[in-house]
Amino acid sequence: xxxxxxxGGGIVGLATALQIKRQRPGLSVTVIEKENRLAAHQxxxxxxxxxxxxxYKPGSLKATNCIRGYWMLLEFCEQxxxxxxLCGKIVVATKPEEVPLLDNLYQRGQQNGLEGLKxxxxxxxxxxxxxxxxxxxxxVPQTGIIDYVQVCEKYAEKLRELxxxxxxxxxxxxxxxxxxxxxxxTDRATYETKLVINCAGLYSDKIAQLTQRQEIDVRIIPxxxxxxxxxxxxxxxxxxxxxxxxxxxxxxxxxxxxxxxHGGVEAGPNAVLAFQREGYRKSDINLKEIYETxxxxxxxxxxxxxxxxxxxxxxxSFSKSAFTKALQELIPEIQENDLMEGGxxxxxxxxxxxxxxxxxxxxxxxxxxxxxCNAPSPAATSSLSIGLTVSEKALTRF
Numbered sequence: 001x002x003x004x005x006x007x008g009g010g011i012v013g014l015a016t017a018l019q020i021k022r023q024r025p026g027l028s029v030t031v032i033e034k035e036n037r038l039a040a041h042q043x044x045x046x047x048x049x050x051x052x053x054x055x056y057k058p059g060s061l062k063a064t065n066c067i068r069g070y071w072m073l074l075e076f077c078e079q080x081x082x083x084x085x086l087c088g089k090i091v092v093a094t095k096p097e098e099v100p101l102l103d104n105l106y107q108r109g110q111q112n113g114l115e116g117l118k119x120x121x122x123x124x125x126x127x128x129x130x131x132x133x134x135x136x137x138x139x140v141p142q143t144g145i146i147d148y149v150q151v152c153e154k155y156a157e158k159l160r161e162l163x164x165x166x167x168x169x170x171x172x173x174x175x176x177x178x179x180x181x182x183x184x185x186t187d188r189a190t191y192e193t194k195l196v197i198n199c200a201g202l203y204s205d206k207i208a209q210l211t212q213r214q215e216i217d218v219r220i221i222p223x224x225x226x227x228x229x230x231x232x233x234x235x236x237x238x239x240x241x242x243x244x245x246x247x248x249x250x251x252x253x254x255x256x257x258x259x260x261x262h263g264g265v266e267a268g269p270n271a272v273l274a275f276q277r278e279g280y281r282k283s284d285i286n287l288k289e290i291y292e293t294x295x296x297x298x299x300x301x302x303x304x305x306x307x308x309x310x311x312x313x314x315x316x317s318f319s320k321s322a323f324t325k326a327l328q329e330l331i332p333e334i335q336e337n338d339l340m341e342g343g344x345x346x347x348x349x350x351x352x353x354x355x356x357x358x359x360x361x362x363x364x365x366x367x368x369x370x371x372x373c374n375a376p377s378p379a380a381t382s383s384l385s386i387g388l389t390v391s392e393k394a395l396t397r398f
Contacts, residue, residue, distance in 0.1 A: 005193040009033025010043040013199030014155040015387030021162040029164045034171035039152040045345030050144035051378035058111040061361040066378045069385030084146040089241030092134035094329045098245040116141040131237045145261040148380045175210040177368040198371040202277040202348040208371040218350045219296045222277045225269025227342035234338040272317045301355025350374035
């Protein structure tokens with residue numbers, strides 16, 4: 001019998017397990033992951049950015065957990081010798097009408113306690129990124145780069161040292177809540193547990209539904225983000241990280257340039273509807289899952305409102321020249337033949353029944369379960385803080 005079973009071996013699930021064992025070593029904690037390796041999905045496909053907390057509404061779960069998690073992550077990496085680099089980034093207003101949005105970001109960053117933010121003229125931007133174009137910019141020194149798979153491996157190592165268990169290659173198929181215990185059935189074993197913690201990412205809504213009879217009010221909508229890599233001979237165009245001013249209507253940051261901690265530069269991602277929850281290629285289609293997305297009333301409202309933006313993202317997905325044009329807003333010198341096919345990730349974006357794309361982290365509680373139902377970016381940066389938040393909720397039950 002387990003005290004706590006955590007479903008999902010990504011960075012949030014592992015951080016939560018680690019924080020529970022740190023605070024209450026005597027509790028038995030088991031992490032169940034359906035893949036044969038950790039960090040196989042969102043964690044292992046992201047761009048490796050340590051986010052500063054610039055974008056998020058002051059006081060929101062994203063803001064508080066990102067800022068606290070940022071410092072917790074850096075401290076952990078220092079203690080455990082996980083390599084990272086605080087290289088900083090610039091956010092660029094490419095058009096005059098974006099300057100007020102940049103001003104809002106600057107004020108939000110100050111409200112969130114970021115230090116060293118600086119407004120930049122074009123000549124000042126050129127001192128940091130010589131090839132960038134824009135009318136005004138902002139320097140964000142607290143942004144960094146890291147390999148989150150390495151972070152996960154270290155979380156797992158520390159968890160095992162504290163007596164936590166990790167079961168790989170087991171898919172949860174059924175959860176039956178009882179009066180005092182829940183039975184968790186996988187395709188390989190049966191477990192009894194006092195508490196289920198759901199950190200299943202792209203399938204967090206499915207796992208949440210297993211614990212309840214009535215239909216839950218959120219659905220995970222998968223958005224694929226596709227990257228290009230810049231050819232080595234053109235990497236000089238980007239020194240560190242270059243971001244556009246994001247559209248405030250969407251929880252996406254727009255196509256940007258990211259220097260990677262192991263070398264190389266990525267450009268992207270776009271944000272297109274994925275036709276499969278773990279659909280990393282355009283050809284990945286799961287008819288049942290795409291039907292579930294398209295039939296969800298909330299998604300239908302999003303599509304009706306933002307179809308034009310969605311078509312633009314889809315066009316960039318299939319047109320390298322259109323993708324290049326978007327990148328040229330930031331760096332005019334970049335050319336289509338400078339871009340090589342890169343990787344992709346799928347963002348688990350929660351959408352409610354009324355058509356709201358949830359902007360904040362969402363943690364739902366029931367009698368025998370805690371569900372992390374919306375934890376996209378900056379969840380990796382925030383992982384130890386989210387883990388602490390969830391573990392505090394969990395430990396009140398023991």
